[in-house]
Amino acid sequence: MRINLQQVSRAIILFVFVIFIVRLHYTGDILKLINPKYLMLSKTAAILFLVLFIAQIKRILESDKHDHADHEGHNHDHGNAPFTFRKFISYAIVILPLFTGFFFPMSTLDASIAANKGAMLSLSNNTSKVDDAIEEETTEPDTESIEESTNNEVQQDDNVADPNLYSNTISKEEHDKLIDELSEQNSIEMTDQLYTTYHQEINMNADDYVGKEIKVTGFVYKEESFSANQLVLGRFIITHCVADAGVIGFLTEMDIAEELDEDTWVEAVGTIYLQEYEGDLLPAIKVTEWNVVEEPAQPYLYPISIKIT
Amino acid sequence: MIRGFRSFLIDFSLVILVGLAVYVLSFGDSFSSIIQLPNSVFHMNTIFLSILIEALPFVLIGVLIAGIIQIFVTEDHIKRWIPKNPILAIIMSCFVGALFPACECGIVPIVRRLLAKGVPIHAGIGFLLTGPLINPLVILSTYMAFGNDFKIAASRMILGFLIAVLISIIISVMFKSNQLKHTIEVQQTHTISHNHGSQSIFSKLGHTVTHAVDEFFDMGKYLIVGALLAAFVQTYVSSEALLELGSGQVSSTAVMMGLAYLLSLCSEADAFIAASFSNVFPTTAILGFLIYGPMTDLKNTMMMLSVFKTRFVILFVLIVTIVVFSVLTLLDGFY
Numbered sequence: 001m002r003i004n005l006q007q008v009s010r011a012i013i014l015f016v017f018v019i020f021i022v023r024l025h026y027t028g029d030i031l032k033l034i035n036p037k038y039l040m041l042s043k044t045a046a047i048l049f050l051v052l053f054i055a056q057i058k059r060i061l062e063s064d065k066h067d068h069a070d071h072e073g074h075n076h077d078h079g080n081a082p083f084t085f086r087k088f089i090s091y092a093i094v095i096l097p098l099f100t101g102f103f104f105p106m107s108t109l110d111a112s113i114a115a116n117k118g119a120m121l122s123l124s125n126n127t128s129k130v131d132d133a134i135e136e137e138t139t140e141p142d143t144e145s146i147e148e149s150t151n152n153e154v155q156q157d158d159n160v161a162d163p164n165l166y167s168n169t170i171s172k173e174e175h176d177k178l179i180d181e182l183s184e185q186n187s188i189e190m191t192d193q194l195y196t197t198y199h200q201e202i203n204m205n206a207d208d209y210v211g212k213e214i215k216v217t218g219f220v221y222k223e224e225s226f227s228a229n230q231l232v233l234g235r236f237i238i239t240h241c242v243a244d245a246g247v248i249g250f251l252t253e254m255d256i257a258e259e260l261d262e263d264t265w266v267e268a269v270g271t272i273y274l275q276e277y278e279g280d281l282l283p284a285i286k287v288t289e290w291n292v293v294e295e296p297a298q299p300y301l302y303p304i305s306i307k308i309t
Numbered sequence: 310m311i312r313g314f315r316s317f318l319i320d321f322s323l324v325i326l327v328g329l330a331v332y333v334l335s336f337g338d339s340f341s342s343i344i345q346l347p348n349s350v351f352h353m354n355t356i357f358l359s360i361l362i363e364a365l366p367f368v369l370i371g372v373l374i375a376g377i378i379q380i381f382v383t384e385d386h387i388k389r390w391i392p393k394n395p396i397l398a399i400i401m402s403c404f405v406g407a408l409f410p411a412c413e414c415g416i417v418p419i420v421r422r423l424l425a426k427g428v429p430i431h432a433g434i435g436f437l438l439t440g441p442l443i444n445p446l447v448i449l450s451t452y453m454a455f456g457n458d459f460k461i462a463a464s465r466m467i468l469g470f471l472i473a474v475l476i477s478i479i480i481s482v483m484f485k486s487n488q489l490k491h492t493i494e495v496q497q498t499h500t501i502s503h504n505h506g507s508q509s510i511f512s513k514l515g516h517t518v519t520h521a522v523d524e525f526f527d528m529g530k531y532l533i534v535g536a537l538l539a540a541f542v543q544t545y546v547s548s549e550a551l552l553e554l555g556s557g558q559v560s561s562t563a564v565m566m567g568l569a570y571l572l573s574l575c576s577e578a579d580a581f582i583a584a585s586f587s588n589v590f591p592t593t594a595i596l597g598f599l600i601y602g603p604m605t606d607l608k609n610t611m612m613m614l615s616v617f618k619t620r621f622v623i624l625f626v627l628i629v630t631i632v633v634f635s636v637l638t639l640l641d642g643f644y
Contacts (some may be wrong), residue, residue, distance in 0.1 A: 010526060014522070033362050044366050048373065049369065052518060097361050097533055104346075107348065107352050109355075110352075118548045241362065241575070243540065246585050
């Protein structure tokens with residue numbers, strides 16, 4: 001009769017997973033990993049680990065009276081087989097994320113990752129849609145949203161939708177209204193909450209926005225093909241987890257572009273114009289005012305989900 | 310005496326555990342500054358953890374469902390539910406998969422359990438293929454990612470379903486046994502020896518969770534290695550370099566499928582990435598990314614290796630690759 005060390009270590013590993021997830025939530029680092037939409041799911045994981053841990057504790061206590069001798073040759077390991085090098089490796093693998101999770105700093109994605117993900121590619125991709133998008137718009141006029149906008153005109157001011165960044169779900173009507181309002185504004189502010197929505201709209205109907213003033217924040221990203229006064233003010237957009245992060249942002253033209261290092265966060269005000277980049281016309285910003293800012297506490301953007309009712 | 314010593318040890322280890330928890334919670338950060346590594350390693354670690362944190366809830370739900378199947382579903386139930394005719398069985402399993410909101414990682418332990426319970430391999434694979442590919446969440450996210458256009462989402466579902474049926478038929482011709490790493494006889498004696506039928510519901514639930522623990526330690530390491538590999542690719546392999554390989558219709562489909570395999574994205578999120586490529590590549594290539602990724606990818610292959618014979622996994626990945634690629638190439642004219 002002896003304590004089964006493997007069962008104990010399994011229990012410990014399960015428990016440390018609980019601590020790991022709780023700690024991520026506690027420190028807020030979890031937002032550097034996943035879209036806030038999935039916070040609940042991740043908490044569920046912590047609870048499930050706790051359930052597994054409790055079951056495992058029970059098993060340590062029972063390990064001798066319920067010897068599992070009848071389990072010989074069973075297709076998976078119950079943690080009672082002799083400890084071998086092979087098992088050492090598999091435990092080491094399971095512990096790896098806990099180790100790096102506790103001891104490595106959580107980093108924020110930066111320009112080097114943007115380069116890997118083909119930032120310019122995704123910036124120019126959205127825009128080549130311009131023609132199609134306009135065509136679609138004219139062939140099937142969206143009567144509903146037109147009605148919507150006329151109805152709301154009176155109470156527009158006190159009814160500005162401001163979806164919370166961390167629960168950013170809005171209805172289709174609210175979304176259409178936001179877009180309608182956007183096209184009427186002369187000065188656009190790209191807030192974190194509405195960045196993705198506005199960005200998509202400006203890219204799809206770039207012609208409508210030329211000449212408007214825009215205020216945007218992002219990190220500096222450069223490419224070899226850029227001219228000296230060009231840079232991209234980019235943001236990472238997280239749909240699900242950091243692994244599926246994509247880059248969005250605007251090509252900008254500013255005099256001191258050369259002096260700004262990559263990954264510097266800049267807040268800039270300028271006017272929208274159309275700039276040709278490798279055969280595509282993209283909406284770009286001619287910057288008039290700018291200043292270097294600290295990296296925001298929450299550097300990532302999350303797409304707004306539109307409820308389809 | 311020995312019993313007393315044992316319970317003392319347990320108490321003792323619990324105390325250490327709690328102490329460790331408190332320590333790490335309060336001092337964990339001071340370690341971070343000691344470790345000096347290139348920045349890209351930290352990026353890779355962050356992406357690695359992000360994939361893992363995102364996948365874990367699904368995997369845990371998966372192993373719990375597997376535990377429930379192990380304890381509550383008998384071989385007799387399965388024999389009654391699954392049609393004898395392989396084609397009918399395949400179509401049924403693909404439909405069940407399509408209604409079942411699972412992801413690539415969560416579904417592997419469930420399928421393993423089903424196969425061990427006597428579900429024929431072709432039906433198991435049908436379920437494995439459509440589970441992550443076709444479900445309400447995936448339809449919705451695909452619809453949204455492509456500017457609220459239903460064409461891509463519909464193509465993904467319908468084509469994906471047909472391809473899944475086709476692959477399952479090929480599997481049913483090529484393989485008769487369940488292809489699990491261990492034989493089915495062992496599974497049956499195991500169940501009999503457990504004699505779950507006569508146990509109380511409470512102890513049945515207990516066994517469900519214990520099975521889930523074993524399943525987690527079985528799957529966990531493969532999930533972790535898969536996530537690590539995917540994070541490595543994302544950090545060190547430039548997508549742009551990959552994309553330059555594919556300029557023609559056919560090669561672009563191949564490149565997008567390769568990208569889907571290497572990136573190992575969750576099927577609920579991949580549409581947004583695919584959408585960002587939608588103007589460099591023709592629709593067929595985009596569909597290749599959207600259909601192939603959920604069926605098989607780096608992370609998922611690693612997990613399948615924990616369940617199936619290596620030879621089967623290699624053949625499975627090959628079959629899926631060839632079928633998806635040929636069907637899309639043949640359909641090229643329609644898009």
